[in-house]
Amino acid sequence: MSIQTASSDLRAFAKKPLNRRSFLGFVGAGAAAATLAGCSTGTASTSGGLFSAEDIAGVIPNYYPVDFAVPDLVSVNGSTAGYLKLPTTLRKSVAKVPGAGGSYTALSPAWWTIPSSNNDYFKAVNKELGATIKFQVSDGNTYGEKIQAVLASPNNVPDMVVIPSWNLPPKFDQAVTSLFADLSPYLAGDKVKDYPNLANIPTDSWKYSVFQGKLFGLPYPGEVIQNAFFYRKDIFDELGLPLPTDAESFITILTEATDASKNRWGADDLWNAGQIMFGVPDKWTVADGKLVHKFETDQYREALDWLTRLFKSGAVHPDAMAGNDQQANSRYEAGNTLVKSDGVGGWAESLARVLPSNPGYNTQAMDFFAADGGDPTLYKGSPTNIFSFINKKADEKAIKEMLAVADFIAAPFGTAEYQLLNSGVQGTHYDLDANGAPVLNAKGQAEVTSTYSFLVHPPVVQAHVEYPQFVTDYCNWSARMSAFAADPVLYGVQIQEPAKFGSLGKPFDDLKADVANGRKELSALDGAIETWKSNGGNELRKFYQKYLDA
Structure with a gap:
């Protein structure tokens, strides 16, 4: 069996009890029934037709890695890199406020108690975004049914829609072109340079976000060993x-x-x-x-x-x-x-x-x-575990604003943006322990969730700095095991x-x-x-x- 369960470095998951056996352990169970990866070295496709590797390369972003913090445990054979402590100074990866005052709805799942939509965490993040994301949060355990119901009513599709890979509904490869925006004109090749944090996401994750020969999804990358x-x-x-x-x-x-x-x-x-x-x-x-x-x-x-x-x-x-x-x-x-x-x-x-x-x-x-x-x-596990899509009805100005917001959300570890998204506001949602690691307080545990990060996510790293021994154990294990990881047959591109x-x-x-x-x-x-x-x-x-x- 494939190592298909998804994983994450999201601190919010580790802080909150889930009402499932384990969200991250659950990820891959439904994914295999919904999709199968396509070939990363030959042709790629959906059921709508065959597309060559050149076709796919022409619609995905070029890869430009960024580095805001040097990992204490480096990646080996694609293994997960790790950080044992926060940098002394958190750097800003986005030079100016990305939004222009827009307001957007976003459908997203949750495997935890759904927080109030008017809490201080959402307010703080939206302020830094310069735009308002109004989340429509739905129970993750029944999210597949919710997605099918929403997509069946085109007039009611939110501005952004999160869909885990295992919740892609039947015939989604046909519906995606009529419901969601093609992002290729904004991100393909060097156009992604307008969004440096998105350019930092691995190429395989973008390939897996291509449907019907066009780039529709914003990816949440997976790990090699899951x-x-x-x-x-x-x-x-x-x-x-x-x-x-x-x-x-x-x-x-x-x-x-x-x-x-x-x-x-x-x-x-x-x-x-x-x-x-x-x-x-x-x-x-x-x-x-x-x-x-x-x-x-x-x-x-x-x-x-x-x-x-x-x-x-x-x-x-x-x-x-x-x-x-x-x-x-x-x-x-x-x-x-x-x-x-x-x-x-x-x-x-x-x-x-x-x-x-x-x-x-x-x-x-x-x-x-x-x-x-x-x-x-x-x-190897799936290169992308979760996607988000932008409503096709959005005009060019709105799409660019949502992509600028996504660029902020994709900020990697070592940045002020990452810290805000994963821990909230210091003194309000978290305090630093004796080792300088953020520890969520009661308010943080109630309000800080992974909701924004479902829209898009930076390359996965192990950044549980509150558990340095765990980070060491995890990354060393991942490095040893990644040496044995091979591409499955038909790996890396969507085929539904x-x-x-x-x-x-x-x-x-x-x-x-x-x-x-x-x-x-x-x-x-x-x-x-x-x-x-x-x-x-x-x-x-x-x-x-x-x-x-x-």
């Missing part, structure tokens, strides 16, 4: 448990850790971990020049067999075996499970939730390994599947649960594959094969 096997190092050390080094020792160690009388189990559902260990492809792989779906591979079968043996060992928490993943974080943080698979953003979130009451809490990410103990096969294929993979989710729990034999996978082929799998293969051939 998922991890987390383990409770504090409890591993207490029990004297070694780290696993292959698939078999994984089961043995998790079984040894399990003691139901102490309400402690080795792990939660580790299906993602099993797929990574056995090198299950990112949706498609290529054999003899033809596409093979991951369901059809030996690796998928081996991963499912491993999961079944893990479940049978008794090392998996009963609630996880029953499919209750909503409480996975709670089980892990309480010490009821010792290993879980989650999005990398869940690491900092977990520290923020637990450390105040349990200073000895130590959650770490394992280094990945292959099932046989060799090097892992990892696939026809809607009729949307539920084609659902039976495999049900089958995984049935086989792992012993309700069906592993051999049931054979029949499921044949049904998948006849119900549209072979047709879907032909749909993607034309892009591979191109």
